[in-house]
Amino acid sequence: MSQEDDIExxxxxxxxxxxxxxxxxxxxxxxxxxxGPFGLDIHNPVFAISGIVVVAxxxxxxxxxxxxxxxxxxMRGFLTSTFDWFFLSAANVFVIVCLGILVSPLGKxxxxxxxxxxxxxYLGWFAMLFAAGMGIGLMFFGVLEPVxxxxxxxxxxxxxxxxxxxxxxxxxxxxxxxARRLAMASTIYHWGLHPxxxxxxxxxxxxxxxxxxxxxxTVRSIFYPIFGERIWGWxxxxxxxxxxxxxxxxxxxSLGLGAQQASAGLGFVLDMPExxxxxxxxxxxxxxxTGMALISVLRGLDGGVKILSEINMGLALLLMVFVLLVGPTxxxxxxxxxxxxxxxxxxxxxxxxxxxxDDGFRQGWTAFYWAWWIxxxxxxxxxxxxxxxxxxxREFITCVLIxxxxxxxxWMTTFGGTAIQQLIENASEAAVFGYVIDAYVPELSLFGMLxxxxxxxxxxxxxxxxxxxxxxxxxxxxxxxxxxxxxxxKINAPVSQRVFWVIFEGLVAASLLLGGGLAAxxxxxxxxxxxxxxxxxxxxxxxxxGLMSEPR
Amino acid sequence: MYRxxxxxxxxxxxxxxTKALATAADLAKHYDAEICYVxxxxxxxxxxxxxxxxxxxxxxxxxxxxxxKHGVNATSKACTSPDPSIDTDKTLMxxxxxxxGDLVVxxxxxxxxxxxxxxxxxxxxxAHADVSVFLVR
Numbered sequence: 001m002s003q004e005d006d007i008e009x010x011x012x013x014x015x016x017x018x019x020x021x022x023x024x025x026x027x028x029x030x031x032x033x034x035x036g037p038f039g040l041d042i043h044n045p046v047f048a049i050s051g052i053v054v055v056a057x058x059x060x061x062x063x064x065x066x067x068x069x070x071x072x073x074x075m076r077g078f079l080t081s082t083f084d085w086f087f088l089s090a091a092n093v094f095v096i097v098c099l100g101i102l103v104s105p106l107g108k109x110x111x112x113x114x115x116x117x118x119x120x121x122y123l124g125w126f127a128m129l130f131a132a133g134m135g136i137g138l139m140f141f142g143v144l145e146p147v148x149x150x151x152x153x154x155x156x157x158x159x160x161x162x163x164x165x166x167x168x169x170x171x172x173x174x175x176x177x178x179a180r181r182l183a184m185a186s187t188i189y190h191w192g193l194h195p196x197x198x199x200x201x202x203x204x205x206x207x208x209x210x211x212x213x214x215x216x217x218t219v220r221s222i223f224y225p226i227f228g229e230r231i232w233g234w235x236x237x238x239x240x241x242x243x244x245x246x247x248x249x250x251x252x253x254s255l256g257l258g259a260q261q262a263s264a265g266l267g268f269v270l271d272m273p274e275x276x277x278x279x280x281x282x283x284x285x286x287x288x289x290t291g292m293a294l295i296s297v298l299r300g301l302d303g304g305v306k307i308l309s310e311i312n313m314g315l316a317l318l319l320m321v322f323v324l325l326v327g328p329t330x331x332x333x334x335x336x337x338x339x340x341x342x343x344x345x346x347x348x349x350x351x352x353x354x355x356x357x358d359d360g361f362r363q364g365w366t367a368f369y370w371a372w373w374i375x376x377x378x379x380x381x382x383x384x385x386x387x388x389x390x391x392x393x394r395e396f397i398t399c400v401l402i403x404x405x406x407x408x409x410x411w412m413t414t415f416g417g418t419a420i421q422q423l424i425e426n427a428s429e430a431a432v433f434g435y436v437i438d439a440y441v442p443e444l445s446l447f448g449m450l451x452x453x454x455x456x457x458x459x460x461x462x463x464x465x466x467x468x469x470x471x472x473x474x475x476x477x478x479x480x481x482x483x484x485x486x487x488x489x490k491i492n493a494p495v496s497q498r499v500f501w502v503i504f505e506g507l508v509a510a511s512l513l514l515g516g517g518l519a520a521x522x523x524x525x526x527x528x529x530x531x532x533x534x535x536x537x538x539x540x541x542x543x544x545x546g547l548m549s550e551p552r
Numbered sequence: 553m554y555r556x557x558x559x560x561x562x563x564x565x566x567x568x569x570t571k572a573l574a575t576a577a578d579l580a581k582h583y584d585a586e587i588c589y590v591x592x593x594x595x596x597x598x599x600x601x602x603x604x605x606x607x608x609x610x611x612x613x614x615x616x617x618x619x620x621k622h623g624v625n626a627t628s629k630a631c632t633s634p635d636p637s638i639d640t641d642k643t644l645m646x647x648x649x650x651x652x653g654d655l656v657v658x659x660x661x662x663x664x665x666x667x668x669x670x671x672x673x674x675x676x677x678x679a680h681a682d683v684s685v686f687l688v689r
Binding site for chain 2: 025026027028112113115119120210211214215216217298299301302303304386387389480484489490491492493494495498
């Protein structure tokens with residue numbers, strides 16, 4: 001948006017949105033130290049404490065990893081098995097709130113005030129929010145999850161339904177079809193409306209309180225209707241520090257685990273298993289990903305992050321269309337609508353929080369996923385908020401909730417459907433059977449599926465590149481988010497700060513990979529899901545109140 | 553010789569701009585040119601402005617004040633950028649072309665070793681703009 005005023009223009013009252021009246025000046029708690037030639041502009045307690053806590057946490061985890069690992073693992077298990085009903089209920093609330101806002105008159109509110117215009121085209125906007133939101137998970141779970149539900153020997157099949165393959169022998173065709181349908185519905189459930197509703201609530205709240213209410217673009221601002229002026233003090237500092245903490249650990253652990261997956265894939269493609277398990281390969285990959293993320297943040301949102309997200313989406317589309325064409329095309333095409341239908345017919349049973357007996361699925365998968373999405377929500381939500389100015393709430397929910405759900409459903413149908421078809425045709429001879437059901441090697445499940453399609457060498461390399469680019473797009477957007485939070489909501493902080501966070505993130509990932517403790521910290525970051533779930537329920541209330549006070 | 557002077561301005565550093573502002577005003581008076589004060593703001597709330605609209609109003613007020621103080625014809629143009637840390641130079645370059653400016657006057661900071669890695673805004677504009685650029689130290 002730009003606007004030209006001539007000399008007679010008298011400062012007009014605030015634009016057509018209800019700016020919150022507060023004495024807080026954005027940046028008033030910031031300090032601007034100079035380190036050598038580098039000037040900084042950082043929020044005083046938030047930057048220092050997050051930096052120190054992250055370093056201390058990494059050191060402690062490395063020193064005591066033998067005791068810390070099981071402790072965090074146990075905590076995660078305790079939380080997901082004790083509070084599964086809470087996670088499931090909370091996610092249902094988020095979906096209902098989002099759909100309610102979508103169809104209500106509140107959908108007419110425009111983010112940034114009635115005159116705001118969007119900063120990005122639909123394509124660039126969607127590419128960025130999709131790449132930040134779940135890109136990498138689609139690569140990892142696209143084959144793994146449907147196949148797992150279809151034939152899990154560990155008893156965590158969704159809704160306790162019948163399995164399609166038992167001890168390497170296919171069930172009768174009717175059971176196979178039922179199992180396939182349920183496997184696809186359950187996978188789409190975990191990648192559909194619920195996770196995106198979690199992101200949408202956070203993103204919409206942040207966007208509303210920053211762009212319409214004039215509060216700084218930082219997580220604490222959501223809580224203004226609840227805590228009032230106190231959010232500028234310690235309650236707010238703690239919320240922001242937690243958000244930084246969740247973001248950097250979520251990103252670093254995923255970066256570390258992702259580098260291991262990509263190197264396993266490299267070892268598989270080059271037929272050199274020792275390369276795949278070597279830590280050096282993973283470290284080199286982390287260095288490459290960090291380097292690419294660095295270039296991306298230095299080129300900025302427009303010249304770096306957006307372009308990379310678009311390349312990313314192009315490559316992903318290419319891979320998907322290829323699998324669709326060389327895989328069982330007609331079966332897949334026939335199944336797209338069927339799977340979406342299966343999702344809608346099973347979603348009530350799958351999201352029912354009480355009175356179920358499929359503990360392994362509900363607690364081990366659903367509750368874990370919900371905690372995971374929630375722990376990522378400050379990061380993804382803040383990033384989506386940053387790029388969504390100028391959209392109406394209805395456009396926003398359509399593009400953040402409805403379209404990603406459809407995209408995930410099509411992706412899962414293509415990758416999972418092809419893999420299940422391989423199982424149906426080859427049973428225990430299928431490569432995916434070996435990696436998912438027989439011996440559990442999840443990082444190779446995608447490559448196993450690709451290996452039985454034509455041009456496996458090329459598509460596997462494409463898949464590895466995609467994994468890497470997906471990580472770069474998460475890493476660069478995550479660094480921008482951390483930089484904004486630790487600068488007290490300023491988006492024009494000195495460039496050296498974002499460079500610091502990108503490098504710091506790579507270093508945390510590398511040291512965790514070298515010292516062990518990646519899985520422990522991932523368990524820890526997932527554990528932040530419970531307090532954040534409560535926080536998000538409060539945010540729903542703040543969001544609806546905030547939207548109701550806006551002009552429509 | 554000049555008809556429109558473009559003066560890129562950072563509203564949070566007005567007190568450091570006295571010399572450059574006076575230079576621009578003198579040049580404008582001499583050539584009977586108009587001055588357009590151009591500011592780039594982020595789309596998110598920033599110190600001093602809760603929204604781009606508020607920023608535009610403040611910039612217009614600043615231009616009016618400068619215009620009456622120096623007795624020149626002053627206008628303003630507020631530009632927005634989703635990532636001002638990176639895109640300020642690019643946004644300014646576009647504004648210079650769009651506004652049809654034929655002289656840019658801007659304040660620069662004292663040179664330092666860091667300029668070899670990240671050039672200052674003035675350096676970049678001087679290096680890439682099609683029009684004359686007057687950098688004031």
